[in-house]
Amino acid sequence: MGIDASPFFVLYARRRYGAAMTSQHQNTPSRDQIRRAPKVLLHDHLDGGLRPGTIVELARDTGYAHLPETDPDKLGVWFREAADSGSLERYLETFSHTVGVMQTREALVRVAAECAEDLAEDGVVYAEVRYAPEQHLEGGLGLEEVVEAVNEGFRQGERRAGENGHRIRVGALLTAMRHAARALEIAELANRYRDLGVVGFDIAGAEAGYPPTRHLDAFEYLKRENNHFTIHAGEAFGLPSIWQALQWCGADRLGHGVRIIDDIQVLDDGSVKLGRLASYVRDKRIPLELCPSSNLQTGAADSYTDHPIGLLRRLHFRATVNTDNRLMSGTSMSREFDHLVEAFGYTLEDLQWFSVNAMKSAFIPFDERLAMINDVIKPGYAELKSEWLFKQTASTSGSAESED
Numbered sequence: 001m002g003i004d005a006s007p008f009f010v011l012y013a014r015r016r017y018g019a020a021m022t023s024q025h026q027n028t029p030s031r032d033q034i035r036r037a038p039k040v041l042l043h044d045h046l047d048g049g050l051r052p053g054t055i056v057e058l059a060r061d062t063g064y065a066h067l068p069e070t071d072p073d074k075l076g077v078w079f080r081e082a083a084d085s086g087s088l089e090r091y092l093e094t095f096s097h098t099v100g101v102m103q104t105r106e107a108l109v110r111v112a113a114e115c116a117e118d119l120a121e122d123g124v125v126y127a128e129v130r131y132a133p134e135q136h137l138e139g140g141l142g143l144e145e146v147v148e149a150v151n152e153g154f155r156q157g158e159r160r161a162g163e164n165g166h167r168i169r170v171g172a173l174l175t176a177m178r179h180a181a182r183a184l185e186i187a188e189l190a191n192r193y194r195d196l197g198v199v200g201f202d203i204a205g206a207e208a209g210y211p212p213t214r215h216l217d218a219f220e221y222l223k224r225e226n227n228h229f230t231i232h233a234g235e236a237f238g239l240p241s242i243w244q245a246l247q248w249c250g251a252d253r254l255g256h257g258v259r260i261i262d263d264i265q266v267l268d269d270g271s272v273k274l275g276r277l278a279s280y281v282r283d284k285r286i287p288l289e290l291c292p293s294s295n296l297q298t299g300a301a302d303s304y305t306d307h308p309i310g311l312l313r314r315l316h317f318r319a320t321v322n323t324d325n326r327l328m329s330g331t332s333m334s335r336e337f338d339h340l341v342e343a344f345g346y347t348l349e350d351l352q353w354f355s356v357n358a359m360k361s362a363f364i365p366f367d368e369r370l371a372m373i374n375d376v377i378k379p380g381y382a383e384l385k386s387e388w389l390f391k392q393t394a395s396t397s398g399s400a401e402s403e404d
C-alpha cells in the first residue's frame with residue numbers, strides 16, 4: 001500500500017536533497033525562514049481558526065455559556081485534545097463551541113479580521129478561507145448578512161496586516177454542510193457574491209454516509225454558472241468518495257483527497273503503479289488540499305513521516321499544504337512546513353513548489369494567480385535562497401572589523 005512507501009521516500013529525499021547538496025540554499029530552511037517564506041493556503045476553516053482568547057471574550061459578550069474552559073490557554077489545550085480523537089465525527093463535535101460564539105455580526109467581523117491578521121503574521125500571502133453561512137443564523141442574521149460580515153472582517157484584517165508590514169489577500173469559500181439540505185441555496189449565495197469577496201464553494205462535514213452526490217443540483221448549478229468549487233473528499237472515506245467528487249460532481253479541487261494513496265501501489269523494487277483514478281488525478285493536475293496535522297488527528301495518517309504527502313510530492317501530484325483547522329490542530333502554515341521539512345528533508349525549493357502549486361490552484365483569475373507567483377512568491381523565495389551569500393559577507397566584514 002502506498003502509505004508504507006513513505007519511509008522509502010524519506011531515504012530517497014535525504015539522498016536526493018540532503019547528502020547531495022549542490023548549493024547552500026538547498027540546506028534545511030530555518031524556522032525563521034519558513035515563517036518569512038511567502039505561503040499560500042487554500043484549505044482553512046474560519047470556524048476552526050479562532051484565537052482561544054477571542055472565544056472566551058465572545059462567549060462572555062454573547063452569553064454563550066457552554067465553553068468547557070474559560071481560561072484561554074486551557075481552552076486552547078482542550079480543543080487540541082478533544083480534536084485528537086482519531087475520528088472525524090468526534091473531531092467535528094468541537095466546532096459547536098466556535099460556531100456557538102459566531103452568531104452576531106460583530107463576532108463574525110472580529111473573527112474574520114483576526115484570521116486575516118494571524119495568517120498574514122505567519123507569512124501567508126494568499127488564502128482562501130471557508131465557512132458555512134448556514135451555521136451562523138442562530139442569532140437572527142440572514143445568509144447575506146453573514147457573508148457581508150465575514151467579508152468586512154477580511155477587509156479589515158487585510159488593512160491592519162498591511163499597516164503592520166504584512167501583505168495578504170483573502171478570498172472566502174462558502175461551505176454547505178453535507179448532512180444538511182441547503183447546498184443549492186448556498187451555491188446560489190456563492191454565485192451572488194462572486195467578485196464581491198467570495199471565490200468559490202465547498203461541502204464539508206462528516207463524510208461517511210453523506211456522499212457528495214446528494215448535492216448534485218448545487219454542483220450542476222455552479223458548473224452552469226462557470227463557477228468554482230472544491231469538495232471535502234477522501235479524508236475519512238476512501239476512493240469512492242474521491243471518484244464521486246470528480247466524476248459525478250465535477251470538483252475543481254479535492255479537500256484533503258489524501259486517500260488517493262489507496263490507488264497507488266509501491267512495489268518491492270521501489271517502482272510505483274498508479275490505478276486509473278490516481279492516474280486521472282495526476283494527469284488532470286487535480287489539486288489536492290492536503291492537511292497533514294489534521295489527518296493525524298482524524299486518523300487518516302499515523303505520523304508526519306508516514307503521511308502520503310511525501311510520496312505524492314515525489315510523484316508530482318498537484319499537492320498543496322494546508323492547515324484545515326489551526327485551533328483544533330494548534331497549527332499554522334509555518335508549523336505544517338516545519339513538520340514536513342523535518343519528516344522529508346524538504347528545502348526552500350520544495351516549499352516554493354508547494355506554494356506555487358497552491359497559487360496555480362487558487363480560484364481567482366489566471367492573471368492574478370500568475371502575478372502572485374511571479375511578483376510575490378518567486379521573488380520571496382529568491383530572497384530567502386540568497387541569504388547565505390550575505391551571511392558570508394557579514395562574517396567576513398565582521399572579522400575585518402575585529403582586526404581594526
Ligand SMILES: O=c1[nH]cnc2c1ncn2[C@@H]1O[C@H](CO)[C@@H](O)[C@H]1O
Binds near residue numbers: 294
Ligand atoms: O476536515 C474537515 N472535514 C470535514 N468537515 C470539516 C473539516 N474541518 C471542518 N469541517 C466542518 O466544516 C464546517 C465549516 O467550516 C465546520 O463547522 C466543520 O463542521
Ligand SMILES: [Zn+2]
Binds near residue numbers: 232324
Ligand atoms: Zn476541512
